[in-house]
Amino acid sequence: AEITWRLQSVAGAGTTEYKNLVERFAKEVNQRTGGRVEVKTFPAGMLMSSATVVDAVSKGTLDVGHTYLVYFSGKEPALKAVNEWPAEVNALQGYNWFYEGGGSELMRKIVARHNMHFLGVSPLLGEQIWSKKPIRGVADLKGLKVRAAGLAADGFAKLGASVVALPGEEVYTALQRGVVDAVEFTTMPVNYGLGLQEVAKFISVPSYSGGGTSDWIVSQAAWNKVPAELKPKIEEALKVASMDYNTSAVAEEKELMVKLEKSGVTLVKWPDSEMRKMENARLAVMKDKYAAESKDYAEKLDSQLKFLGKLGYRVN
Amino acid sequence: MGVQLLTVVLFGSLFALIFLGVPLAFALGSVAVVVGFFEWGPMALHLLAGHVKSATFNYTLVSIPFFMFMAGILNKAGVANDLYHAIHVLFGPLRGGLAVGTVLACTIIAAMSGVSAVGVMAMGSLALPAMLARGYEKHMSMGTILAGGALGQLIPPSVLGIVYSGLANLSVGQVFLSGLMPGLLLASLFITYVLLKCWINPAAGPAMPAEERARITGRERIASLLGIVPMALLVLAVLGAMFTGIAGPTEAAAVGAVGSMVIGFARRSLRWGDIADAARETLKSTSMVIWIAVASLVFVSVYAGIGGDKLVRSLLIGMDLPAWVVMTIMMVILFLLGMVMDPIGIIFLTTPIFLPIVVALGFDPLWYGGMLIINLEMSYLTPPFGYNLFYLNSVAPKGISMKDIYKSTPPFIALQGLGLVICAFAPQVVTWLPKYVLGQ
Amino acid sequence: MRQLCDAIDRLNDWVGSLAALLILPSLLITMIEVVARYAFNSPTVWVNESVQILFGFYFLLGGGYTLLHGGHVRVDLLLLGLKPRARRRADVIGLVVTIFYFAVLLWFTGDQAIDAIASRERAESPWAPYIFPVLTAAPVAAALMLLQAVALIVRAYVDPTHAIKPDNDVVG
Ligand code: NA
Ligand code: NA
Numbered sequence: 065a066e067i068t069w070r071l072q073s074v075a076g077a078g079t080t081e082y083k084n085l086v087e088r089f090a091k092e093v094n095q096r097t098g099g100r101v102e103v104k105t106f107p108a109g110m111l112m113s114s115a116t117v118v119d120a121v122s123k124g125t126l127d128v129g130h131t132y133l134v135y136f137s138g139k140e141p142a143l144k145a146v147n148e149w150p151a152e153v154n155a156l157q158g159y160n161w162f163y164e165g166g167g168s169e170l171m172r173k174i175v176a177r178h179n180m181h182f183l184g185v186s187p188l189l190g191e192q193i194w195s196k197k198p199i200r201g202v203a204d205l206k207g208l209k210v211r212a213a214g215l216a217a218d219g220f221a222k223l224g225a226s227v228v229a230l231p232g233e234e235v236y237t238a239l240q241r242g243v244v245d246a247v248e249f250t251t252m253p254v255n256y257g258l259g260l261q262e263v264a265k266f267i268s269v270p271s272y273s274g275g276g277t278s279d280w281i282v283s284q285a286a287w288n289k290v291p292a293e294l295k296p297k298i299e300e301a302l303k304v305a306s307m308d309y310n311t312s313a314v315a316e317e318k319e320l321m322v323k324l325e326k327s328g329v330t331l332v333k334w335p336d337s338e339m340r341k342m343e344n345a346r347l348a349v350m351k352d353k354y355a356a357e358s359k360d361y362a363e364k365l366d367s368q369l370k371f372l373g374k375l376g377y378r379v380n
Numbered sequence: 381m382g383v384q385l386l387t388v389v390l391f392g393s394l395f396a397l398i399f400l401g402v403p404l405a406f407a408l409g410s411v412a413v414v415v416g417f418f419e420w421g422p423m424a425l426h427l428l429a430g431h432v433k434s435a436t437f438n439y440t441l442v443s444i445p446f447f448m449f450m451a452g453i454l455n456k457a458g459v460a461n462d463l464y465h466a467i468h469v470l471f472g473p474l475r476g477g478l479a480v481g482t483v484l485a486c487t488i489i490a491a492m493s494g495v496s497a498v499g500v501m502a503m504g505s506l507a508l509p510a511m512l513a514r515g516y517e518k519h520m521s522m523g524t525i526l527a528g529g530a531l532g533q534l535i536p537p538s539v540l541g542i543v544y545s546g547l548a549n550l551s552v553g554q555v556f557l558s559g560l561m562p563g564l565l566l567a568s569l570f571i572t573y574v575l576l577k578c579w580i581n582p583a584a585g586p587a588m589p590a591e592e593r594a595r596i597t598g599r600e601r602i603a604s605l606l607g608i609v610p611m612a613l614l615v616l617a618v619l620g621a622m623f624t625g626i627a628g629p630t631e632a633a634a635v636g637a638v639g640s641m642v643i644g645f646a647r648r649s650l651r652w653g654d655i656a657d658a659a660r661e662t663l664k665s666t667s668m669v670i671w672i673a674v675a676s677l678v679f680v681s682v683y684a685g686i687g688g689d690k691l692v693r694s695l696l697i698g699m700d701l702p703a704w705v706v707m708t709i710m711m712v713i714l715f716l717l718g719m720v721m722d723p724i725g726i727i728f729l730t731t732p733i734f735l736p737i738v739v740a741l742g743f744d745p746l747w748y749g750g751m752l753i754i755n756l757e758m759s760y761l762t763p764p765f766g767y768n769l770f771y772l773n774s775v776a777p778k779g780i781s782m783k784d785i786y787k788s789t790p791p792f793i794a795l796q797g798l799g800l801v802i803c804a805f806a807p808q809v810v811t812w813l814p815k816y817v818l819g820q
Numbered sequence: 821m822r823q824l825c826d827a828i829d830r831l832n833d834w835v836g837s838l839a840a841l842l843i844l845p846s847l848l849i850t851m852i853e854v855v856a857r858y859a860f861n862s863p864t865v866w867v868n869e870s871v872q873i874l875f876g877f878y879f880l881l882g883g884g885y886t887l888l889h890g891g892h893v894r895v896d897l898l899l900l901g902l903k904p905r906a907r908r909r910a911d912v913i914g915l916v917v918t919i920f921y922f923a924v925l926l927w928f929t930g931d932q933a934i935d936a937i938a939s940r941e942r943a944e945s946p947w948a949p950y951i952f953p954v955l956t957a958a959p960v961a962a963a964l965m966l967l968q969a970v971a972l973i974v975r976a977y978v979d980p981t982h983a984i985k986p987d988n989d990v991v992g
Pocket of ligand 1 (some may be wrong): 489490491492493494497531532533534535536538563
């Protein structure tokens, strides 16, 4: 191949996301560029920890990162909660905002400051609260010991929860032994793969963080070396892989819910009124905390909320 | 250069530097840096900074200094003296009893310490002179201490278990529990060996003479048993904190470290100066281990980045060998690495490459973790580089040479190997307890 | 030359002795978290991260001290059979390799630290503490180790009679 890229993903080896999204992307790129671009993919943690992937792309160590840009928000506050939305109107809102709602222009400008090209995004399944006792609404979050990170952590804290920061590998034991009562960790398939359903018999649905995205970034140097006629083909490859992955991910999540209920896990359905309270708490964090720290963030949030409005969501 | 050739260059120069006496951390790091520069590009060297950053923010690694500090305090305060005394009184009358008691003491110490040094250094300074004075065969005496001490990394808590669980994304609790039954299995193998050997050859471990036995009063027996209480409390505090959910593994290590200071002060055997000494020793061991971990991670990143992980996978899986043959090959590789490398470094180095293969072959990562740690038990004893050999050498009485220590290891390495084979044929030894307790 | 070497030794001894004491506050605040969470059911948001940051300073700044006191473990079996002169040559080769590694480490952790300082880098967490100071400790540590390795090589090659004895009390 003319160009060989190294890519590390945030998806673990053996996950549907890695196979149907990441490896699929590599295959599509290879086919669509007639073999001129080859992408060597590595699962989460193979070359470096997930938290340092964005650093590595900005330094050119990795050519491509499939990651969450929020990992870079310690350096660039505009990227706080970049993958998350206050509310889900539809599962593809983040994806559509990026490609059609002005998201790519806004985000590429920010990311370009750090020597990276923001190639695109993929839809991401939402997260739920997995708990040892039923959490039926925001009132139950008061005083709850919950493991969380990012916007979820700030949102839960705003609702009165005691947020504990725990590394991923301690989540299972911490739940099992009651170090925490509940966790926000990651998507349903990944949580299921870790066996969290064995120690958390209640899952609050629907997801409070649906409609988000994972991010694809390319080091600026690597992107500049791609011949102009191949760039649209690579972008195309990502869209195709993303859409196909989304179909399989949604199906996988539905199947898992049935499987979980059969195995004795209770899906605790939150009424719309409670979901609204959660959304408001998250939105307040975004407006009062994140937007106050970064003009770019404020601009991005404004654009996202306008986009949600167009989809029929009434922003409080 | 092809990946095959690069593999030879990478590992060839690594071992050349190791045998030249270059510290492990810098041998690993410099080889990775040079190969990364030429085969990946100058920007690959940012990996070094990235892995330093990751190590800094890896919460589970914090348990390492805590466990090491606890080890230092326990040794300085002589907390194991009472334990040893009790075992001496209880098991002395038995043929080979002191060696059996040494293994039992190591087993109890292992249940509160996450490293191997406590057992080796405590028993090396207490039990070894006592056994030698009674005419115990010296190689058998030293072997029980070396192998018994290594149980500290198999019986929970265990630093190796913490490191593996972090890399394999398994729960630390499960990994810990997976080591308990294999640990007890190894302990019983060592005891069986000692008893058989002394039964065949009574001179190897003569029983306590009758007149000495007669001199031990009932009161002394009870007093010696009471001496175990602080140790038992410490075991309860560390394991109890963890398994009742009061504390995570890193926190449990802190509980153990603070608890051992409390016991040391209560016994009036710990001075403030000891704490400063233990702190400095802990710094050295921790810094060494973390710099090895960083370098191992850079090494494995570079190797995977130039296609090494795919090469290993295609060699091990692509040839359509039966799964157990592949597992055997991996175990042999681990054993060989264990001769020249630090066990924590080995876990960092091999897990990212081996674990996907383990999963692809349909093995349980929890079972593999158990096998990995049992295998690395041997690395504490195999020359030229074996921590327990160095520890014992540092506390052994005059007249014991490094050569004597080396010569004491083969039967015990064989017993550890036997334990590994048993767990290969009966994987339940590893996996039953965690699955039962944690309800899978 | 000898004075310079001694000064480097003293510097690392001093930095190491200070860094070593960081274990005590780390233990203390970890215990605070256990008590806060278990006894008062109110976990703190700052404990884990502050212990982590202390741990970073701890192992980083301890590197030079560890090198000074021969704590970086190695396989010296083959060296034991060598004559003192040959042994010293092997030591020098080892130190040259080590110095090369530290130089690379200094360069790249330095680059990382410059970025961290420029952006006032924080942790990506609810508490969001500044982490640029601990990231800056990395090149400082690399420099301390580099200096120490130079001091050791000077001793081994130029001034072999002035060697310090490595000790054997490393725990692992
Ligand atoms: Na242990
Ligand atoms: Na060894």
